[in-house]
Amino acid sequence: MQTYIQPCDHRVTMSSGAICEITVLPGHDKHGNPELFDKIVIRPGDTLSIVGPTGSGKTAFINDIEVFARDDTATGRTVLVNGEIPADEFIRDPSKKPIALITQNTKCLADMSVEAFLAMHVRARKITVPGIVAETIDLANQFTGEKIQPGCRITSLSGGQTRSLMVADAILISNAPLILLDEVENAGIFREKVIEVLKEHNKSVIFVTHDPLVSLLSDRRVVMRHGGVEKILRPDGRELHITEMVARMDLTLCRFRERIRAGELLTEPGFMV
Amino acid sequence: MKLLIIAGPPSAGKTAVTRQIIRHFLDKKKCAFLKIDVVRAFEDEELRDEFGIPARKIYSGDLCPDHTGVMVLKDALLWAEGLGTDIFIIESAGLCLRCSPYVTQSLGIVVLSAVSGMNSPLKMGPMIALADVAVITKTDLVSQSEKEVFREKTKEVAPAIDIIETNAIQGTGLRYLMRSIDELADIEDAGTIMLRGVPPLGVCTICVGKREIGWQNHFGVVRKLDGADDIFRGD
Numbered sequence: 001m002q003t004y005i006q007p008c009d010h011r012v013t014m015s016s017g018a019i020c021e022i023t024v025l026p027g028h029d030k031h032g033n034p035e036l037f038d039k040i041v042i043r044p045g046d047t048l049s050i051v052g053p054t055g056s057g058k059t060a061f062i063n064d065i066e067v068f069a070r071d072d073t074a075t076g077r078t079v080l081v082n083g084e085i086p087a088d089e090f091i092r093d094p095s096k097k098p099i100a101l102i103t104q105n106t107k108c109l110a111d112m113s114v115e116a117f118l119a120m121h122v123r124a125r126k127i128t129v130p131g132i133v134a135e136t137i138d139l140a141n142q143f144t145g146e147k148i149q150p151g152c153r154i155t156s157l158s159g160g161q162t163r164s165l166m167v168a169d170a171i172l173i174s175n176a177p178l179i180l181l182d183e184v185e186n187a188g189i190f191r192e193k194v195i196e197v198l199k200e201h202n203k204s205v206i207f208v209t210h211d212p213l214v215s216l217l218s219d220r221r222v223v224m225r226h227g228g229v230e231k232i233l234r235p236d237g238r239e240l241h242i243t244e245m246v247a248r249m250d251l252t253l254c255r256f257r258e259r260i261r262a263g264e265l266l267t268e269p270g271f272m273v
Numbered sequence: 274m275k276l277l278i279i280a281g282p283p284s285a286g287k288t289a290v291t292r293q294i295i296r297h298f299l300d301k302k303k304c305a306f307l308k309i310d311v312v313r314a315f316e317d318e319e320l321r322d323e324f325g326i327p328a329r330k331i332y333s334g335d336l337c338p339d340h341t342g343v344m345v346l347k348d349a350l351l352w353a354e355g356l357g358t359d360i361f362i363i364e365s366a367g368l369c370l371r372c373s374p375y376v377t378q379s380l381g382i383v384v385l386s387a388v389s390g391m392n393s394p395l396k397m398g399p400m401i402a403l404a405d406v407a408v409i410t411k412t413d414l415v416s417q418s419e420k421e422v423f424r425e426k427t428k429e430v431a432p433a434i435d436i437i438e439t440n441a442i443q444g445t446g447l448r449y450l451m452r453s454i455d456e457l458a459d460i461e462d463a464g465t466i467m468l469r470g471v472p473p474l475g476v477c478t479i480c481v482g483k484r485e486i487g488w489q490n491h492f493g494v495v496r497k498l499d500g501a502d503d504i505f506r507g508d
Contacts, residue, residue: 103413109415110391173418
């Protein structure tokens with residue numbers, strides 16, 4: 001059974017097992033102080049960034065979601081699916097789990113070709129959509145500047161290629177409605193494109209991030225402090241000017257990066273941003 | 274007293290899982306720990322220092338750890354019972370992968386590492402097949418695809434096994450293991466505890482010290498390169 005997010009209709013939800021919202025209920029910070037939010041609801045197409053200094057509890061926050069915490073993790077948070085404690089199969093069977101977590105540590109260890117690797121996942125999921133392997137590789141290639149060939153060995157892919165492939169796999173093969181990305185910016189993938197495609201596929205995504213552009217492109221920013229959620233910001237368009245500016249700066253940096261990689265000297269007089 | 278027997282290949286995370294179990298039950302139950310290892314082990318000292326629980330170890334030396342386990346289990350149960358233990362955890366270094374230390378009236382837990390390769394469950398046989406629970410560790414390190422395939426292969430070896438995926442250092446997902454331990458019945462009659470499986474053929478000319486190569490130099494259980502099947506029969 002494939003689970004997917006769709007507009008919330010309670011009758012449909014109950015009968016088909018589709019997921020229309022995930023709710024995080026508050027716990028406490030490292031000092032035991034209760035978190036001050038009422039609840040955080042994540043619906044299809046939502047983009048959230050988790051920000052805060054190192055050690056402030058960002059990764060613990062997405063780990064709580066990944067395991068569907070039930071007041072049984074260090075933070076005391078509870079995570080609901082469609083307003084209820086989720087069924088065991090959602091949590092325990094990775095092929096039914098509605099969440100894909102991709103971290104900096106996540107690796108593909110199998111020494112096989114990209115094509116064979118994806119085909120293996122398709123088989124494990126008993127998916128019969130023809131051409132899904134090629135489609136996944138095409139999508140991954142939209143996220144990375146270094147083209148992935150179907151015959152490449154998985155183990156010889158760069159960090160950016162691996163991350164791109166995993167995001168594409170999560171969208172098309174895992175078909176996970178909620179994708180958790182832990183500091184993907186370090187991997188050198190096209191972040192704007194990832195966000196755009198995730199929205200197109202009506203996926204919810206939560207970024208743990210230190211990256212200004214990813215944070216600014218998200219609908220909501222969850223600010224962490226001392227292990228707890230300190231506040232939740234909804235820019236609602238108020239950051240538009242800065243977002244556009246940062247996007248331009250990012251593009252400029254991207255171009256410089258490509259030129260440096262191509263062996264050029266950058267001798268322009270420079271300009272004010 | 275409840276009895277847990279934990280096995281798994283080296284570095285799979287058996288002790289990390291043990292730590293999480295002890296940490297979870299520390300306030301509610303009295304735990305005791307026995308480690309069976311071959312030449313060196315430190316877990317008993319570490320767990321005693323960390324949690325202040327009774328812990329000891331035994332070295333199997335020239336014997337296989339599971340052989341040693343069978344030999345000492347009765348004494349060990351008396352030791353733990355004498356201390357008023359509620360949960361007795363035995364961790365065995367299952368070195369030959371053909372081993373299966375699980376006994377009746379206990380919870381058999383095999384600990385497998387997701388980074389050990391997707392086909393590794395298929396190579397272990399009885400260590401997985403006779404366990405009640407498979408705890409798969411380090412799942413945070415591998416791709417979704419490999420996680421799913423690892424699970425399928427584990428199910429292939431043991432269709433009814435209860436699979437629990439975790440990052441054992443953080444203890445994520447272990448609530449289901451704790452639930453199984455909560456639901457586990459106490460030992461009913463220690464005198465009737467038996468090994469669950471038939472151990473590998475352990476008495477052979479190599480066990481008794483013959484080191485010459487070639488089946489011509491051995492007797493009892495022998496095998497030629499051609500024409501042998503999985504069940505070895507004496508010539």
